[in-house]
Amino acid sequence: MSVATAATSTSARPRRRSRGGGQRSAPYVFLAPFIVLFVGFLIVPIGLAVWNSLHTVQRSGLGFGSSSETAFTGLSNYTDALTNPEFLDGLGRVLLFGAVQVPVMLALALVLALLFDSAAVKFTRFFQLSVFLPYAVPAVVAALLWGFLYQPQVSPIVDALGSVGIDPDFLAPGTVLWSIANVTIWSVTGVNMIIIFSALQTVPREIYEAARIDGAGEIRTALRIKMPMIAPAIILTALFSVIGTLQLFNEPMVMRSVTSNVSSEYTPNMMIFSTTTQGGNINLGSAMAILLGLVTFALSVAVSAASNRRGGKR
Amino acid sequence: MTMSALEQRSANRRSARVRRGDTERHGERPSRVGVAVVTVFMVGVLIYFMLPVYWLVVASTKSTSDLFSTPGLWFADLNLFSNLSRLSTYDGGIFWRWMFNSFIYSGVGSVLMTFVSVVSGYALAVYRFRGRAVVLGAVLGSMLVPQTVLAQPTYQLLVEIGLNNTYAGVLIPSLVYPFGVMLGYVYARSSIPTEILEAARLDGASEWRIFLSIGSRLMGTGTVTILLFAFIGSWNNFMLPLLVLNDQSLMPVTVGLNGWSQTAITVPELQTLTVVGALVSVIPVVLVFVGLQRYWRSGLTAGGVRF
Known part of the structure; x- marks a missing residue:
């Protein structure tokens, strides 16, 4: 309904360069629903977050007669966030998490994609589906599932390792982060594998033919020809993975029901969530959210810059 | 089977x-040792990715006491049906209400998300107009915005317009789907030749008609791929409903199951129900996923051209 009204209002807008009838206004009409939603639920919320982060609710008076008013406090919420040890710990934790999880997961996805693209694997489609299927399992369910597999009372994995004399504790303070990393690797390797594999499929086969005639083996071809050809896909997956790890929320949130070693401030996202909901401090939470956004942005730019440099060398 | x-x-x-x-x-004919090594590796990969799913199936058939006392990877007394009936009756059948809600959020949501993505992607790929670069830049840039930056202010906004704790409050914000628009753009660019559109224009077809009868059809495979990603994405939705909803009967199944898992510490029966519920909640997505296999395979390859 709102879409229809928006569409008529934009189509009435006059435009120069007449190329006949609807063609001038058509793109605006077509884009109207997206633009309305984009402004309403992306631009406005970001603006609101920025406004929140620059203000603070100040309480005056005591007891029942107290009143609160919102005052502009500049960057004080940001300095509060940046001097908050839990927030910084959480940030450090997800950066460490990403530094391990992203390379491991992408390496696995890449190896699988290369294997599926080579002649080495039979039943390619069956194996591909098995690897991709966990992606269809919602993160919350994946975390619940692995949560059971980590609990000594239920876990067949702990049983099996116990029978050969290893006694793992997947939920200890030092290991739980990597147990969470395992859940995310299990969930997202498939989709990254499929994206890389799709890119491999678009490489013209004649190139491989030429390499073979030149005497290059499978592994050499994979390293020297296939990987450079699909570099853009690898960079894209790396970029999305980095963004994903910084936003880590669902899995550790669910893990809280099986271990007390995941605090409610375990990751920046969880910290923001608890600050705004339980803590009721929207202003500080917004400042943290924007800081997290800036870190994400900076890292994404760094990933693309690094990839551009490599692209230039090639 | x-x-x-x-x-x-x-x-x-x-x-x-x-x-x-x-x-x-x-033609490539790899060495026999190579094949053996790869086969062993692939069996390992298969076990890693499928074992948790297998465990879930086995665990769903067990009673609460068997869940804790019998080996995890083999069946004990078959209690699947009694588990399912307890799942269906617990708390007045709230689980099926959650499933229904998830279907509304993901079904309605993904169809609308796909429509918006395809129409917008088509417009960006086919037309040259003022502001196009700005829209494209905004689409790419917004993929970098973390969900939390948006979640809290979105909630505030919803409270302001009175949509918190409603279906619309979860549904509408999730319709902003820049990734889908980007995919739509990629597919439209690689699958629609401009000559066809020009020919249709000469025949006097309106722009909307051209989109409906030519553009949207040529984008068919890509559309199904977007639909699949949108469906999985919204079935996965957790943080926004967690913030926006406080009425149990409006929750999607992810939020509901998480709640059960947290209460299971005090109510052991919920352990089993969480397991069975998790299995049931995954079935629709897996069916959609496997059923649409043909489409996402070719859809992603088409998209691969531009990735």
Whole structure:
């Protein structure tokens, strides 16, 4: 309904360069629903977050007669966030998490994609589906599932390792982060594998033919020809993975029901969530959210810059 | 049983589809040792990715006491049906209400998300207009915005317009789907030749008609791929409903199950119900996923051209 009204209002807008009838206004009409939603639920919320982060609710008076008013406090919420040890710990934790999880997961996805693209694997489609299927399992369910597999009372994995004399504790303070990393690797390797594999499929086969005639083996071809050809896909997956790890929320949130070693401030996202909901401090939470956004942005730019440099060398 | 059926189907598909790739593959002839190493690796991979799913199926058939006392990877007394009936009756059948809600959020949501993405992607790919670069930049840039930056202010906004704790409050904000728009753009650019559009224009067709009868059809495979990603994405939705909803009967199944898992510490019965519920909640997504296999395979390859 709102879409229809928006569409008529934009189509009435006059435009120069007449190329006949609807063609001038058509793109605006077509884009109207997206633009309305984009402004309403992306631009406005970001603006609101920025406004929140620059203000603070100040309480005056005591007891029942107290009143609160919102005052502009500049960057004080940001300095509060940046001097908050839990927030910084959480940030450090997800950066460490990403530094391990992203390379491991992408390496696995890449190896699988290369294997599926080579002649080495039979039943390619069956194996591909098995690897991709966990992606269809919602993160919350994946975390619940692995949560059971980590609990000594239920876990067949702990049983099996116990029978050969290893006694793992997947939920200890030092290991739980990597147990969470395992859940995310299990969930997202498939989709990254499929994206890389799709890119491999678009490489013209004649190139491989030429390499073979030149005497290059499978592994050499994979390293020297296939990987450079699909570099853009690898960079894209790396970029999305980095963004994903910084936003880590669902899995550790669910893990809280099986271990007390995941605090409610375990990751920046969880910290923001608890600050705004339980803590009721929207202003500080917004400042943290924007800081997290800036870190994400900076890292994404760094990933693309690094990839551009490599692209230039090639 | 399902596995062999899948294999069968995929084998059929393979012979019909990726011919080009296959003939090349047979020409490469890898060494026997290489094949052995790869096979061992692939079995390991299969176990890693499928074992949790297998465990879930086995665990769903067990009573609460068997869940804790019998070996995890083999069946004990078959209690699947009694588990399912307890799942259906617990708390007045709230679980099915959650499933229904998830269907509304993901079903309605993904169809609308796909429509918006395809129409916008088409417009960006086919037309040259003022502001196009700005929209494209905004689409790409917004993919970098973390969900939390948006979640809290979105909630505030929803409270302001009175949509918190409603279906619309979860549904509408999730319709902003820049990734889908980008995919739509990529597919439209690689699948729609401009000559066809010009020809249709000369025949006097309106722009909307051209989109409906030519553009949207040429984008068919890509559309299904977007739909699949949108469906999985919204079925996965957790943080926003967690913030926006406080009425149990409006929650999607992810939020509901998480709640059960947290209460299971005090109510052991909920352990089993969480397990069975998790299994049931995954079935629709897996069905959609496997059923649309043919589309996402070719859809992603088409998109791969521009990635």
